[in-house]
Amino acid sequence: MPRHLNESTLDGYLARSLDPPELRAYDAHLTSCLSCALTVEREGLAPERWERRGVLGRLVSVVPAERLAA
Numbered sequence: 455m456p457r458h459l460n461e462s463t464l465d466g467y468l469a470r471s472l473d474p475p476e477l478r479a480y481d482a483h484l485t486s487c488l489s490c491a492l493t494v495e496r497e498g499l500a501p502e503r504w505e506r507r508g509v510l511g512r513l514v515s516v517v518p519a520e521r522l523a524a
Contacts, residue, residue, distance in 0.1 A: 458483075458489065464494070
């Protein structure tokens, strides 16, 4: 079982950029760890990560400025 999500793994998990086996392990971990599930919910819905666009106001992921510069 993976460790709890920390700052570095949380960003990778939310961006789905971790290796597929690691993503599957964290997906399974979140089904039984309330603390990590609440962290993913809180951070995943943070306004600096999402914005509403278009006529329907759909949520779109915001690309961080440091990624745009790269």
